[in-house]
Amino acid sequence: MSDTAVDEVTGLCQDLLRIDTSNTGDPRTTVGERVAAEYVAEKLTEVGIEVSIHESAPKRANLIARIPGADPSRGALLVHGHLDVVPADASEWSVPPFSGEEKDGYLWGRGAIDMKDFDAMMLAVVRDWKRTGVVPPRDIVLCYTADEEAGMQYGSQFLAREHPDLLEGCTEAIGEVGGFSYTVNDDLRLYLVETAEKGIDWLRLHARGRPGHGSFVHDDNAVTALAEAVAAVGRHRFPMVITPTVAAFLEEVSDALGIELDPDEPELAIAKLGPIANLIGATVRNTANPTRLEAGYKDNVIPGKASATVDCRTLPGQAELFLEQLRDVIGPDIEIEHLQQQAALETTFDGALVEAMSAALRAEDPGARAVPYMLSGGTDAKAFTTLGIRCFGFAPLKLPADLNFSALFHGIDERVPIEGLRFGVRVLDRLLRNS
Numbered sequence: 001m002s003d004t005a006v007d008e009v010t011g012l013c014q015d016l017l018r019i020d021t022s023n024t025g026d027p028r029t030t031v032g033e034r035v036a037a038e039y040v041a042e043k044l045t046e047v048g049i050e051v052s053i054h055e056s057a058p059k060r061a062n063l064i065a066r067i068p069g070a071d072p073s074r075g076a077l078l079v080h081g082h083l084d085v086v087p088a089d090a091s092e093w094s095v096p097p098f099s100g101e102e103k104d105g106y107l108w109g110r111g112a113i114d115m116k117d118f119d120a121m122m123l124a125v126v127r128d129w130k131r132t133g134v135v136p137p138r139d140i141v142l143c144y145t146a147d148e149e150a151g152m153q154y155g156s157q158f159l160a161r162e163h164p165d166l167l168e169g170c171t172e173a174i175g176e177v178g179g180f181s182y183t184v185n186d187d188l189r190l191y192l193v194e195t196a197e198k199g200i201d202w203l204r205l206h207a208r209g210r211p212g213h214g215s216f217v218h219d220d221n222a223v224t225a226l227a228e229a230v231a232a233v234g235r236h237r238f239p240m241v242i243t244p245t246v247a248a249f250l251e252e253v254s255d256a257l258g259i260e261l262d263p264d265e266p267e268l269a270i271a272k273l274g275p276i277a278n279l280i281g282a283t284v285r286n287t288a289n290p291t292r293l294e295a296g297y298k299d300n301v302i303p304g305k306a307s308a309t310v311d312c313r314t315l316p317g318q319a320e321l322f323l324e325q326l327r328d329v330i331g332p333d334i335e336i337e338h339l340q341q342q343a344a345l346e347t348t349f350d351g352a353l354v355e356a357m358s359a360a361l362r363a364e365d366p367g368a369r370a371v372p373y374m375l376s377g378g379t380d381a382k383a384f385t386t387l388g389i390r391c392f393g394f395a396p397l398k399l400p401a402d403l404n405f406s407a408l409f410h411g412i413d414e415r416v417p418i419e420g421l422r423f424g425v426r427v428l429d430r431l432l433r434n435s
Helices: 003-017 034-045 116-132 156-162 222-235 244-257 266-281 319-330 352-364 381-385 418-433
Strands: 052-057 060-067 076-082 106-108 140-145 170-175 180-185 188-197 199-208 287-295 305-314 335-342 368-375 390-393 415-417
Touching: 003 034, 003 106, 003 116, 003 418, 034 052, 034 060, 034 116, 034 140, 052 156, 060 116, 060 156, 076 116, 106 418, 116 140, 116 418, 140 156, 156 381, 170 381, 180 266, 188 244, 188 352, 199 222, 199 319, 222 287, 222 305, 222 319, 244 266, 244 368, 305 319, 319 335, 352 368, 352 390, 352 418, 381 390, 415 418
Parallel strands: 076 140, 076 170, 170 390, 188 368
Antiparallel strands: 052 060, 060 140, 106 415, 180 188, 188 390, 199 305, 199 335, 287 305
């Protein structure tokens, strides 16, 4: 590829970081993705790529562009990224979170790694192709979505439900949270390719009791019942279950690190993974974390109802069993309301696309070894999988060995290494040319 694409990715990413696309999950306070989608559209049409923008609600914009390939009979490859970001409190940051500031070899800003870095890589690659006359071997469908950070209803779920024709012919997809490096030593880096992700089940727990005066002796207090249930959930560790993807990852990492893997105590090996230990540790069991509480309307009134939100993430094939386990933890009297349910995903680590990923990484980093892993969260892949598309997480980044990458997701001082961005453009170009 030309030096132009590598050089311009930094500026493209900066521009995107400076567009506030904060998604609070509340339509009244969510900024919306329209301005960012129009920016992407401008950059694509500037080089002659046709685009279409589809709003699911005012300012909630999704963009689609198809790059024709040499063999239209082959299944198309979907390359997707979301434009929304989680909110950021500027008072907590070292730099303004929507400044796109370049500092210490990084681009800083909300969305730098989740996921405007990959959004910019996608732009840089196809703009360079159009300028230099590159035709990919098969159709490439670019998709920039809204609302990934709040359940995807206005984004990928909307596209899969209302506009599946726009993704017609797509058989495979690549998206976020995969292809990043984990340094073993100077000569070996593992690049984690997402082949599985946990299911999402956001629940609201409700406790009901007898309302009354706060000064009375009261043995049917909804707040007390809810607090006991929430505390039990927050402290509970669900049984360990090792899925095929996690088993494959643990075998790879134990070999790379030269550590013995005890199949009965895999968390001993996981604890040695340093900055990615939390990410991997969350994939060996179902999890449930209380995140919000709501009760009462006056200090001296015992309310008749108290509620809590719990963020639950389930392993592939575990959704129904998890609910049974949760019921055992919270007891029979707590009501369970489902706010969001999306299934876990898992595919195998094989095939021509996986081979092309590995080859593209090795071409740019001779010390690269691609390995499968499970993401503890969820992505737009959940929606695209419903259309029969085989999804992977592959947004390539070569990271400094001491960077706690997983802590930057939704974290303070989110940033992406500029050299990692440039590396990612080169790898993505190689992959798309040879897949």
